[in-house]
Amino acid sequence: MPLTLDHVVIAVADLDRAFADYAALGFTVIRGGEHQNGITHNVLVVMQDGSYLELIAFKRPDPRNRWSEVYHRAGEGFLDHALLPGAIEADVAAAQARGLDIADPVPGGRHRPDGARLDWKTARAPGSDVPFLCGDVTPRALRVQEGDVRRHANGVTGIARLTVAVRDIEASRARYAALLGTSADAPIRDAEVAGTPARTAMLPLGGGTTVTLASPVGAEGALARALAERGEGPFAVVFRTARAAGDLDVGLSHGARLSVVGPEE
Structure with missing residues (x-):
């Protein structure tokens, strides 16, 4: 399973x-x-x-x-x-x-x-x-x-995506695959994460949640700062909701980068 x-x-x-x-x-x-x-x-x-x-x-x-x-x-x-x-x-x-x-x-x-x-x-x-x-x-x-x-006034029903900040995308991809028992050859792609360049690999979990491993390209931007300040680990959570999409107030979320996507996304 x-x-x-x-x-x-x-x-x-x-x-x-x-x-x-x-x-x-x-x-x-x-x-x-x-x-x-x-x-x-x-x-x-x-x-x-x-x-x-x-x-x-x-x-x-x-x-x-x-x-x-x-x-x-x-x-x-x-x-x-x-x-x-x-x-x-x-x-x-x-x-x-x-x-x-x-x-x-x-x-x-x-x-x-x-x-x-x-x-x-x-x-x-x-x-x-x-x-x-x-x-x-x-x-x-x-x-x-x-x-x-489990019912929320904002319509959130679950976690659709979790982004994890990592330093070495190849090594972390292999380690995650060893934990999951899946292939270690998930494609590594160039992408923007929080507006800055990154190398990413997407790994599906059971239940429809996707984990995106993200390693910053360069030392600038929110992803690189998170790695420097907090180390490797969760960087952003995207929730599923039946209502309007958007970012949640980072002040109210106590520093956690949270956002929601609508049912069609």
Whole structure:
């Protein structure tokens, strides 16, 4: 079964402010709770396609954590992205057999505000150009809630495209393909990303989401700045919506580059 996009992680300074701002953008926002490490807590925006945004805040720095290092150095904005495995142990073993340097799964979890405990396992490669895997131990519906929380006033139904900033397009394409179990020869094309020249490769995920790996040509422009400031990882998210397309207010999105495309695109 093809791996699907599970969630995109966005660092915010104040969780209550982020909750209010994403609600002002037309999203239904829900409280996620506190992680077992006691250092981070989150709120979520869950979409009809099963993917979600995780808005995460740090109660204190965690020197051992890359997310903490990026946030405390570069501020609010994208941190990471995760894929949903079919069976995490088997998917990790398969990726390792294909040559990807990815660690064995480790346990994690959090407590929801209603007292429910969620447990999962994650597996990560050393570089942030490829996503981590997040596989549920408790039922996924506890972590990724269903029902009316997936309906949004702005009409957003899911994530159509995710752009990931990378330094070496060929190397990242090969690493991503090893994770997905797909061909490593996706065409590399010249394109404009955020108005600046880049080399790109498009990789389809399950569920209809497309990941575009993008490496800047030169040291100027938003893509190059993002790499310099935040390192490799998510650069932009494009949502599907049944309504009008356009960019979302980057101030309200806390540094995350978000936009929407209409149903015909």
